Amino acid sequence: CSVTPGEYLSGGGDASSDRYGGFNGVGHVLLSLQDIDLIDILWRQDIDLGAGREVFNYSNRQKESEEEKPSPQDSKEASEEQESWRNGINLQGSAPVDGETGESIPEQFPARVVTSEVAVSNEDVPSTSQGLAAVPAAEPPLDLEQQWQDIMAIMELQAMEVNSTAPLPGSAAGTPESGAAGQFGLPARPTPINQDVSLHQASLPSCSQDFPPPFNPQLDSAGAPQRAPLLRPPSGNSSNVNSTFGATNLTGIFLPPHVNGSASNATAAAAVLADPFGSLLEEAMLDEISLLDLAMEEGFSQAQASQLEDELDSDSGLSLDSSRSPASPSSSETSCSSAASSSSTSATFSEEGAVGYSTDSEVAAAEPEEGAVGGYQPGYSKLCRMSFQDPTQFHGLPQLDGVGHNHTYNLPLASAFPERPELPLAAGKKAARDKQGAKFQPPQDFLDKHSSRDERRARAMKIPFSNDKIINLPVEEFNELLAKHHLSEAQLALIRDIRRRGKNKLAAQNCRKRKLDTIINLEQGVQDLRRDKARLLKEKMEFLRSIRQMKQKMQSLYQEVFAQLRDEEGRPYPPSQYSLQYGADGSVLVTPRGAAAAEQGRKPEKKQKDKKK
DNA sequence: GACATATGTCATATC
DNA sequence: GTGATATGACATATG
Numbered sequence: 001c002s003v004t005p006g007e008y009l010s011g012g013g014d015a016s017s018d019r020y021g022g023f024n025g026v027g028h029v030l031l032s033l034q035d036i037d038l039i040d041i042l043w044r045q046d047i048d049l050g051a052g053r054e055v056f057n058y059s060n061r062q063k064e065s066e067e068e069k070p071s072p073q074d075s076k077e078a079s080e081e082q083e084s085w086r087n088g089i090n091l092q093g094s095a096p097v098d099g100e101t102g103e104s105i106p107e108q109f110p111a112r113v114v115t116s117e118v119a120v121s122n123e124d125v126p127s128t129s130q131g132l133a134a135v136p137a138a139e140p141p142l143d144l145e146q147q148w149q150d151i152m153a154i155m156e157l158q159a160m161e162v163n164s165t166a167p168l169p170g171s172a173a174g175t176p177e178s179g180a181a182g183q184f185g186l187p188a189r190p191t192p193i194n195q196d197v198s199l200h201q202a203s204l205p206s207c208s209q210d211f212p213p214p215f216n217p218q219l220d221s222a223g224a225p226q227r228a229p230l231l232r233p234p235s236g237n238s239s240n241v242n243s244t245f246g247a248t249n250l251t252g253i254f255l256p257p258h259v260n261g262s263a264s265n266a267t268a269a270a271a272v273l274a275d276p277f278g279s280l281l282e283e284a285m286l287d288e289i290s291l292l293d294l295a296m297e298e299g300f301s302q303a304q305a306s307q308l309e310d311e312l313d314s315d316s317g318l319s320l321d322s323s324r325s326p327a328s329p330s331s332s333e334t335s336c337s338s339a340a341s342s343s344s345t346s347a348t349f350s351e352e353g354a355v356g357y358s359t360d361s362e363v364a365a366a367e368p369e370e371g372a373v374g375g376y377q378p379g380y381s382k383l384c385r386m387s388f389q390d391p392t393q394f395h396g397l398p399q400l401d402g403v404g405h406n407h408t409y410n411l412p413l414a415s416a417f418p419e420r421p422e423l424p425l426a427a428g429k430k431a432a433r434d435k436q437g438a439k440f441q442p443p444q445d446f447l448d449k450h451s452s453r454d455e456r457r458a459r460a461m462k463i464p465f466s467n468d469k470i471i472n473l474p475v476e477e478f479n480e481l482l483a484k485h486h487l488s489e490a491q492l493a494l495i496r497d498i499r500r501r502g503k504n505k506l507a508a509q510n511c512r513k514r515k516l517d518t519i520i521n522l523e524q525g526v527q528d529l530r531r532d533k534a535r536l537l538k539e540k541m542e543f544l545r546s547i548r549q550m551k552q553k554m555q556s557l558y559q560e561v562f563a564q565l566r567d568e569e570g571r572p573y574p575p576s577q578y579s580l581q582y583g584a585d586g587s588v589l590v591t592p593r594g595a596a597a598a599e600q601g602r603k604p605e606k607k608q609k610d611k612k613k
Numbered sequence: 614g615a616c617a618t619a620t621g622t623c624a625t626a627t628c
Numbered sequence: 629g630t631g632a633t634a635t636g637a638c639a640t641a642t643g
Binding site: 453500503504505508509512598 | 618619621622623
Binding site: 616617618619620621622623624625626627628 | 631632633634635636637638639640641642643
């Protein structure tokens with residue numbers, strides 16, 4: 001009376017004992033245990049929680065990648081691909097597939113609910129295929145779900161074979177749990193992990209190794225889980241299945257270990273013990289995490305790009321405003337430069353020429369008084385330098401208060417006339433102090449020493465306004481300024497050069513700051529991603545641990561349920577001859593094993609016994 | 614003196 | 629077409 005899981009499940013809540021009361025011969029006991037509810041829930045999770053279609057597709061792609069086969073675009077291609085290893089099992093039609101999981105349950109089960117009593121009879125659904133001779137006629141045709149599950153089953157086996165000896169990455173030895181703690185810490189420099197390898201290796205061994213081999217792999221499909229029907233070959237064809245899948249029978253994975261099994265098969269069953277739903281869950285999680293990694297990488301690029309874009313936009317805006325900002329050092333520079341300019345009018349010092357800078361205007365302007373002072377004094381340039389690695393230094397500058405994320409570097413070119421080069425912060429404070437305090441008239445040699453080349457050139461050319469104005473005035477005002485003064489061509493050329501160089505200097509500073517910010521943001525993004533990666537891996541390990549615990553509990557429940565079963569005469573069911581099948585409503589059916597029993601199962605008298613805890 | 618770093622400058626592209 | 633800006637490349641200054 002090996003009836004397909006779907007048939008028993010089809011009974012659902014209606015599968016009362018009277019429904020199967022007409023069965024004879026074999027005692028069918030319907031149990032209803034609270035623990036069975038858990039099992040049922042687990043089975044439901046098998047399909048609904050763990051195995052999305054994308055998982056199957058992804059897994060299938062992996063399989064295809066291994067086989068170097070073109071990716072199936074539809075179920076037909078997938079069906080053709082699996083034709084070689086399905087051993088001739090006929091796919092007759094295809095049931096509607098759940099949009100999310102690809103399950104065929106919706107059509108399969110409701111139909112059985114109505115016709116279950118009839119459908120289990122051979123007369124109603126005669127066997128039409130030799131290959132399906134031993135398969136109950138009511139067995140629904142293998143649909144896409146089954147195909148995918150077949151693929152998953154094979155992948156599961158392959159993965160277990162690989163991972164049974166693969167240690168968890170990051171842990172030199174021991175269980176994944178023991179290795180997880182060290183692995184998922186936040187090292188100062190996290191080691192990149194190959195997700196495609198490490199994740200699979202990290203998860204599967206823990207599941208396959210922690211379980212005793214309770215299930216007999218040789219038992220036929222009667223013991224197969226109903227909600228996740230794997231390949232269901234004829235009972236008499238089990239050897240064929242074994243030949244196809246190697247030593248491991250994918251069916252009967254829930255059978256107790258003491259039931260009719262050789263040691264080798266029991267060992268093989270141990271590998272399979274990671275039941276289908278568990279494997280599917282693991283695969284699903286692994287795939288999800290892998291996809292998550294991909295998404296993180298892609299997401300990172302997008303998020304970072306957005307962030308960088310915002311940052312750049314912010315920089316750009318600030319930069320544009322900075323030249324006009326009150327915090328801009330222009331004011332201080334103006335005062336200083338004005339002083340310098342006024343001093344220059346006294347012609348108390350000679351100006352050097354352009355040392356190494358020979359624009360036409362500069363040459364024309366500066367040549368006459370070349371060498372009087374000794375040329376360019378680079379020391380002053382340091383006054384204007386700002387460490388853009390340490391933006392906090394800006395906070396100490398009163399004139400920069402409120403600027404916030406200001407990436408400009410146009411500190412006062414002659415802001416403070418410090419006696420000696422200072423740090424930007426000190427220079428800024430001194431500049432503010434000088435600005436607020438009494439007018440400080442530096443000596444001309446000091447001005448000359450600490451002026452920029454363009455300032456010296458401007459003084460040499462007797463430009464009547466400050467370089468700050470030259471550089472920072474809007475073009476209209478700048479032109480008005482030029483118009484107000486009667487300037488020579490040489491002076492005009494120098495002024496335009498000063499303006500061009502001054503603006504470009506600021507632009508270069510901003511450009512470098514942006515570049516630095518970009519680097520800093522990217523580094524921060526890398527750190528964030530590494531942190532997220534570690535967190536996700538830790539979560540994954542926790543999930544796997546939880547699944548393993550559920551498996552253990554389910555196994556114990558299975559054994560407990562079987563131990564409590566009694567036939568009508570109060571005799572226990574030999575586990576070697578019977579298997580348990582679970583109904584969607586929490587009921588449990590005891591079905592005999594073997595092909596003969598399967599045939600008898602067409603018209604058995606089944607006794608269902610509710611036994612709910 | 615070699616080297617690294619910071620900065621200025623130029624040339625060019627883009628808006 | 630012009631001006632402003634961005635940026636790579638190079639030169640220079642400095643520690």
